[in-house]
Structure formats: C-alpha cells, structure tokens
Amino acid sequence: MDLIAGTDRIFSSLFGNCGQTCVATSRMIVLSNIMDKVASRFKQQYKDIVVGDPKAQNGIETASHRW
Secondary structure (H helix, E strand, O other): OOHHHHHHHHHHHHHHHHHOOOOOOOOOOOOOOOHHHHHHHHHHHHHOOOEOOOOOOOOOEOHHHHO
16 A cells, blocks of 8 residues: 555545544554655645534534644
C-alpha cells in the first residue's frame, strides 16, 4: 500500500464519524523509516478538516465535536 492511500484510510478511521465508533483507531504502529512522512501527512490532513455541517459536502464535524 502506498503512503498516501494508507494515511488516507487511517485518517478516515481516526476522524470518520468524529471518532465515535467502536472501531475508531486509537493507536498505530508506524515504521521508524516512514514516521516523519506519516506525521507530516496527518498534520496536513488535520489542517484540511472543515468544521461545519457534517451533512455538507466538505464538513466532517461540527464545532461541538472539537471539545
């Protein structure tokens, strides 16, 4: 699996449904030789989250989910 596809799937598991599912990711094991790339990708993906109506095309969480 390539890094982008892998991080996209993990990120989806982390933040899909605001992390409130019984199968939400809580820990990851990342090889040390790709840790910096994975961390950088997650930081960028987190910055791209749109706070807003979760039913909207681009909003995946509401402000109340960020408590």
